[in-house]
Amino acid sequence: MSRDTEVLVLGGGSTGAGVARDLARRGVDVTLVEQGNLTHGTTGRMHGLLHSGGRYAVSDQASASECIEENRVLRDIASHCVEETGGLFAKRPEDDESYFEEKLQGCRECGIPAEVLTGREARELEPYLSEDVDKAISVPDGAIDPFRLVVANAVDAENHGARIETHTEVVDVLVEGGADSSAGASDGDRGDVVGVTVEHHAGSGNRVHGAPGEREDITAEYVVNATGAWAGQIGDMAGVDVAVRPSKGVMTVMNVRQVDTVVNRCRPKGDADIVVPHETTAILGTTDEEVSDPADYPEEGWEVDLVIDQLTELVPILAEARTIRSFWGVRPLYEPPDVGSQDPTDITRDYFLLDHEERDGLRGMSSIVGGKFTTYRMMAEEISDHVCDQLGVRGRCTTAEEALPGSEHPARLDAAMDDFGLRSPIARRSGQRLGSRAEDVLDTSGPNPVVCECEAVTRAEVSDAITQSGSDLNAVRIRTRASMGNCQGGMCCHRMANVLSADYPEATTRGAWDELVDERWKGHRHALWGEQLSQAALNTFLHATTMNRDHDPAGRHPTGGNGSAPGDDAADTGPGAVDVDFAAFDAGAATDGGRPTDEASRGGGADGSRNGGA
Amino acid sequence: MAIRDDVLVVGGGLAGMTAALAAAREGASVRVVTDSESTLQQASGLVDVLGYPTPHDDADDAGNRTPVANPFDAVDALPDDHPYRLVGVDALRGGLSVFDDATGDLYRGGHTERNALVPTVGGTVKPTARYPASVAPGLASDDRTTLLVGFDGDTDVDAPNVAAHLRAAGVPFDVGGVTVEFPGDLDGTDQQTRLAHALDTDEDGVRRRLAERVKRSPKRAGDDVFGEGGDADDGAAVDGFGDVDRVGFPAVLGRARPRQVRDALAERLDAAVFELPPAPPSLPGVRLRYRLRDALREAGVAVTTGNPVVDHDVEPTEGAGGDGAENPAPRITTIYADRNGTKTPYEPDAVVLATGGLVGGGIDSERDAVYEPVFDCPVAHPEDRYDWSDADAFGPHAFARFGVRIDADGRVLGADGAPLYANLTAAGGVVGGYDAAAEKSASGVSLATGYAAGRTAVAAASSSHPTPTDVTADR
Numbered sequence A: 001m002s003r004d005t006e007v008l009v010l011g012g013g014s015t016g017a018g019v020a021r022d023l024a025r026r027g028v029d030v031t032l033v034e035q036g037n038l039t040h041g042t043t044g045r046m047h048g049l050l051h052s053g054g055r056y057a058v059s060d061q062a063s064a065s066e067c068i069e070e071n072r073v074l075r076d077i078a079s080h081c082v083e084e085t086g087g088l089f090a091k092r093p094e095d096d097e098s099y100f101e102e103k104l105q106g107c108r109e110c111g112i113p114a115e116v117l118t119g120r121e122a123r124e125l126e127p128y129l130s131e132d133v134d135k136a137i138s139v140p141d142g143a144i145d146p147f148r149l150v151v152a153n154a155v156d157a158e159n160h161g162a163r164i165e166t167h168t169e170v171v172d173v174l175v176e177g178g179a180d181s182s183a184g185a186s187d188g189d190r191g192d193v194v195g196v197t198v199e200h201h202a203g204s205g206n207r208v209h210g211a212p213g214e215r216e217d218i219t220a221e222y223v224v225n226a227t228g229a230w231a232g233q234i235g236d237m238a239g240v241d242v243a244v245r246p247s248k249g250v251m252t253v254m255n256v257r258q259v260d261t262v263v264n265r266c267r268p269k270g271d272a273d274i275v276v277p278h279e280t281t282a283i284l285g286t287t288d289e290e291v292s293d294p295a296d297y298p299e300e301g302w303e304v305d306l307v308i309d310q311l312t313e314l315v316p317i318l319a320e321a322r323t324i325r326s327f328w329g330v331r332p333l334y335e336p337p338d339v340g341s342q343d344p345t346d347i348t349r350d351y352f353l354l355d356h357e358e359r360d361g362l363r364g365m366s367s368i369v370g371g372k373f374t375t376y377r378m379m380a381e382e383i384s385d386h387v388c389d390q391l392g393v394r395g396r397c398t399t400a401e402e403a404l405p406g407s408e409h410p411a412r413l414d415a416a417m418d419d420f421g422l423r424s425p426i427a428r429r430s431g432q433r434l435g436s437r438a439e440d441v442l443d444t445s446g447p448n449p450v451v452c453e454c455e456a457v458t459r460a461e462v463s464d465a466i467t468q469s470g471s472d473l474n475a476v477r478i479r480t481r482a483s484m485g486n487c488q489g490g491m492c493c494h495r496m497a498n499v500l501s502a503d504y505p506e507a508t509t510r511g512a513w514d515e516l517v518d519e520r521w522k523g524h525r526h527a528l529w530g531e532q533l534s535q536a537a538l539n540t541f542l543h544a545t546t547m548n549r550d551h552d553p554a555g556r557h558p559t560g561g562n563g564s565a566p567g568d569d570a571a572d573t574g575p576g577a578v579d580v581d582f583a584a585f586d587a588g589a590a591t592d593g594g595r596p597t598d599e600a601s602r603g604g605g606a607d608g609s610r611n612g613g614a
Numbered sequence B: 001m002a003i004r005d006d007v008l009v010v011g012g013g014l015a016g017m018t019a020a021l022a023a024a025r026e027g028a029s030v031r032v033v034t035d036s037e038s039t040l041q042q043a044s045g046l047v048d049v050l051g052y053p054t055p056h057d058d059a060d061d062a063g064n065r066t067p068v069a070n071p072f073d074a075v076d077a078l079p080d081d082h083p084y085r086l087v088g089v090d091a092l093r094g095g096l097s098v099f100d101d102a103t104g105d106l107y108r109g110g111h112t113e114r115n116a117l118v119p120t121v122g123g124t125v126k127p128t129a130r131y132p133a134s135v136a137p138g139l140a141s142d143d144r145t146t147l148l149v150g151f152d153g154d155t156d157v158d159a160p161n162v163a164a165h166l167r168a169a170g171v172p173f174d175v176g177g178v179t180v181e182f183p184g185d186l187d188g189t190d191q192q193t194r195l196a197h198a199l200d201t202d203e204d205g206v207r208r209r210l211a212e213r214v215k216r217s218p219k220r221a222g223d224d225v226f227g228e229g230g231d232a233d234d235g236a237a238v239d240g241f242g243d244v245d246r247v248g249f250p251a252v253l254g255r256a257r258p259r260q261v262r263d264a265l266a267e268r269l270d271a272a273v274f275e276l277p278p279a280p281p282s283l284p285g286v287r288l289r290y291r292l293r294d295a296l297r298e299a300g301v302a303v304t305t306g307n308p309v310v311d312h313d314v315e316p317t318e319g320a321g322g323d324g325a326e327n328p329a330p331r332i333t334t335i336y337a338d339r340n341g342t343k344t345p346y347e348p349d350a351v352v353l354a355t356g357g358l359v360g361g362g363i364d365s366e367r368d369a370v371y372e373p374v375f376d377c378p379v380a381h382p383e384d385r386y387d388w389s390d391a392d393a394f395g396p397h398a399f400a401r402f403g404v405r406i407d408a409d410g411r412v413l414g415a416d417g418a419p420l421y422a423n424l425t426a427a428g429g430v431v432g433g434y435d436a437a438a439e440k441s442a443s444g445v446s447l448a449t450g451y452a453a454g455r456t457a458v459a460a461a462s463s464s465h466p467t468p469t470d471v472t473a474d475r
């Protein structure tokens, strides 16, 4: 029987993208479907720590060993996504001395290079570290950019023949045959998974393969459920129980990089104990609270206050620093049915491969749950091995040796910078963002103005991102970091839309602009005090006062524009559109050569007193 | 020795300058003490009075989203504690007259009570009451065929996109857009100023070259406003260019000699020429600031810039001691401005607070408090920080209304509803109770409250003089 694809991967986070890359490189025909854009789920909402394993060196040594192994691999294959910042476990006087020793010992047992620093040595490395810190352990933690890494995986998968479909939501799992259809029973034949039904959504030009709202069946020999915190919902569609326990955590983004090293608090476990430097910012985290729905949970102010207050004990200037936004993610935690932890912080960070044939009698599908971003490649390798076993494919995993696209020629980055005569820090940052593609992207003949001043993103980069991700400006933002700095898009959302307008109709451009503004606002809202509140006020002046976008006669969020003929602008309005009676307004003084309509000129002459009632 | 004036205005934005001019009209000696830049460098240069009196009421009722043609008539629809309702329409008219006198031929709109609809760089139209002369030929209620011109390398204005957006907005004229390369170097910082300077001095014949590029510019697909044909290389004007009645540019058409630049381009293009009110940094805003500074100088107002007010002394009014409502409010006696680390004292008779809102620095906040930093005037705000803003980017944000409360004379009120000081009034962004961005009322409120605050300050000052002047008399 012929199927649309050999393997269908559900979910475009790090796990799904990693599996797609691995299988494609082994010669398997893979299709990946993702309901949003890539990194839409937890992967786009994580802390960006490339674990050394130090955090698990006491509590979970198996994870710790995997982390250090993968940490080395990623620094090698994805050097353009990793910043080798190093990390510290800093101890304050009130923190337990024996735990410090256990941590050091644990690191050594797991093969994590670890060194003890005195408080003074630690402050030489990180001048803003609190005076109270009496000692620290240094480990090879790093900062990793999940957006670039996932995109690089997807590009490599595509280069090896995979099909990546974003804005494509799985709405049903197709099961054929099967004697016993009641979920929960642990044996009996539940039949074969033969594919899924998807529904296409609007959102991103190039990557939309079907028309919005359209449904389609995609059949496959084997389905990999890599939907993370959503894995239970896919399980429900297939009639099997996948008990993911989603747990939310906050991350708070500061306006500058107060630390250049990852700073961890050296104590057993707890919330709000880590600062990760990331590009031009530092990100504080996090909390750990179980939630029932991974897509709809409260984002609470106390969480933001908690991370700032707690981390101020390690890095006192954080108390005075400017916060630009906060965001939340949900961990796809899983524990086998028999454990039953009460506190989500007790749930293991390990990952589980659930073979539904073995577990539930449902052939043709496995789910992958739990785990960490840092170990995504290793997880993908294990799943791919398993899938290849099922399909009888022999192919060797090459993902640990072969560099990801963009990282092949690190030395060429510097050369590219000189070639294009770009001024620092733009070239440096563009080079870092683009990896070895810098030369292609930045080689424009015309002017290349800066679109986003906060993050120094040029028009060429925005254009390139549009070529790659279509009309979805949030996807463009993720690729380029444009609109992610201090002003949170106040000055550049409309500029990004302007770049988009070169390739898309006005209504599509306007809709993408609205989505970007709305998305920026969602995160910005969690940092609204001090300078960031003033920034929000300035942004509303720019968008509402200068541009009147809140009362746009053409409305916001137009959807009908895509297909309409040029010039057929009437179809390009959106909700909130109004008909304005232009003739009722001032059409200018005759002395300026205006051709006022009759009505307006009548209104003008009669009551035109320049001196009012003074 | 402390510096003495009748009226000291703290803050040199539009509201502070209006208050100073209104007070000087009454014959008072006036000084403006201000920290550096005001928001005028960022502002589009338009003076909005009132476009949407009920912007956040029932969204299904299109009336709430449709601009009002006559802002004065719409004031009654505002809530009771809105600054316009407090100081009254007469103060608004007074403020506008101060503005019109000061700006002269730089501004238009005073010939009518009606709002004008001005095309914005965002592709919408906006209701406004006064607009720069450079913007005047571009009004949206004028049905002349329009070509918008953008410069490659200027990321703020994409002319074809603005034109398409205006068509979607239903403007009553044909409009198209083209992008041309500005003749000359556009890279680097401070673009607006450099382009304006080149046009001012007409270096390398830049006015002629720009006009030629516009005439020869190829059309963009979809802009079938100008007929067929047109090619940048063959040197001929685009077919149908002759049908263009007016040409709009980004707001860079000269800083020192804007009129001359527009006239030169208009002559070569054989069309009216106008500017689109810009995103920051804004040359029309800068031109307005210079014009108002000149007006202050002519009115004899002293201006001290770069000196934030950091401290003040208060003294109860002599003879105080009654109780209840009879107890007169205390007076501010001394104001201290910081000048390179040393405190300079001023001893004015009356003080106008015009330090701006959240953007200008007149209102500030911490994680759990919103405050007015100079005199610590009470600023009402919701307890929970999450109630300071709305979940919708353009929703009814509480922060938009943050500010001090005033009475009908512009006096700052304390938490008990009585004047906080006998000689303190407030104007502009620092005043609360209105949503400037959603209503399109920012500058209008600055003019109305500036007018009221300036005149009341003179009255308060003269009541402390031996020979009071009658401020209510007509000039």
Ligand SMILES: Cc1cc2nc3c(=O)[nH]c(=O)nc-3n(C[C@H](O)[C@H](O)[C@H](O)COP(=O)(O)OP(=O)(O)OC[C@H]3O[C@@H](n4cnc5c(N)ncnc54)[C@H](O)[C@@H]3O)c2cc1C
Pocket (backbone or CB within 6 Å): A010, A011, A012, A013, A014, A015, A016, A033, A034, A035, A036, A038, A039, A040, A041, A042, A043, A044, A045, A046, A047, A048, A049, A050, A051, A168, A169, A170, A171, A226, A227, A228, A229, A230, A247, A248, A249, A250, A251, A286, A328, A329, A330, A331, A332, A370, A371, A372, A373, A374, A375
């Ligand atoms: C607060 C926080 C901080 C973290 N910090 C770190 C860290 O610093 N370092 C680290 O290594 N790890 C960290 N993690 C863990 C890490 O982020 C996750 O383990 C990892 O990103 C999970 O990736 P994933 O691909 O399995 O899941 P996801 O990224 O969630 O991917 C699943 C995808 O499936 C899609 N999907 C769901 N339902 C459907 C459907 N019906 N149809 C189509 N698509 C669907 C979703 O949209 C989503 O994109 C953190 C996690 C959290 C919550």
Ligand SMILES: Cc1cc2nc3c(=O)[nH]c(=O)nc-3n(C[C@H](O)[C@H](O)[C@H](O)COP(=O)(O)OP(=O)(O)OC[C@H]3O[C@@H](n4cnc5c(N)ncnc54)[C@H](O)[C@@H]3O)c2cc1C
Pocket (backbone or CB within 6 Å): A538, A541, A542, A545, A546, B010, B011, B012, B013, B014, B015, B016, B033, B034, B035, B036, B037, B038, B039, B040, B042, B043, B044, B045, B046, B047, B048, B049, B280, B307, B308, B309, B310, B354, B355, B356, B357, B359, B360, B361, B362, B374, B427, B428, B429, B430, B440, B441, B442, B443, B444, B446
């Ligand atoms: C981006 C933007 C676009 C705008 N566009 C328009 C528009 O199109 N139409 C319209 O009508 N209005 C517009 N405005 C609004 C307008 O420019 C003014 O913000 C408004 O009129 C309020 O003016 P203000 O004088 O009260 O405040 P500001 O302009 O903020 O001036 C306050 C002044 O007080 C000074 N100051 C603050 N603290 C101290 C201190 N302690 N001591 C001394 N001085 C101090 C500041 O330095 C500043 O000079 C716009 C504003 C912005 C920000």
